[in-house]
Amino acid sequence: MPIYKILLPAEWADFEAAGVFAGSPLDRADGFVHLSTAEQVALTARRYFAGAGELVVLAVDPAPFGAALRWEPSPSGGVFPHLYAPLPRSAVLEVHRFPGADAVTV
Numbered sequence: 001m002p003i004y005k006i007l008l009p010a011e012w013a014d015f016e017a018a019g020v021f022a023g024s025p026l027d028r029a030d031g032f033v034h035l036s037t038a039e040q041v042a043l044t045a046r047r048y049f050a051g052a053g054e055l056v057v058l059a060v061d062p063a064p065f066g067a068a069l070r071w072e073p074s075p076s077g078g079v080f081p082h083l084y085a086p087l088p089r090s091a092v093l094e095v096h097r098f099p100g101a102d103a104v105t106v
Contacts, residue, residue, distance in 0.1 A: 002059040002093055003081045004041040004106060005033065006049060012056040012095075021087040032070075033083040035060065038106050040078060045104035047076075057104060059094035060087065 007015065007024070015021040026048075027033045036044045041057060049055055062069055068085035098104045 001038070001062075003035045003037060003062050005035050005058045005060055005087065006041065006045055006104070007056045007058065008049075008052060009054050009056055009097075012058075015087075015089065019089045021089075023086075031084070033085075033087050035069075035081040035083055037081065040080065041106055042104045045098075045101040049101040051101075053100060055098045055101060055104060057096040057098060057106065058092050059096070059106065061091050061093050064088075064091055 005021075007021075011021070011024060021033070022028065023033045034044075045055060045057070062081065065083060065085065068083060070082050070084060071079050072082050074080050096106065
């Protein structure tokens with residue numbers, strides 16, 4: 001079952017060019033790459049990306065990450081997947097584009 005990463009189009013362009021994503025400014029500040037489950041991704045988009053315009057939502061294979069992927073409680077409630085390693089392009093299963101946060105579904 002995939003997990004999901006929400007990116008701005010410029011972040012996705014940088015990720016594609018580099019082949020690896022070390023995280024957004026918020027990810028780097030928190031020390032891990034924030035991810036969401038299918039059930040969480042729409043709420044995450046609305047909460048953190050409202051008004052951001054176009055979004056890129058990546059379906060990510062969690063299998064390669066082992067202990068670097070941790071399921072941790074969020075201060076806002078729920079348990080979210082957090083990746084304590086860079087996200088390689090090879091783990092991206094699908095790329096979805098949405099015109100805005102309110103349109104995000106997976």
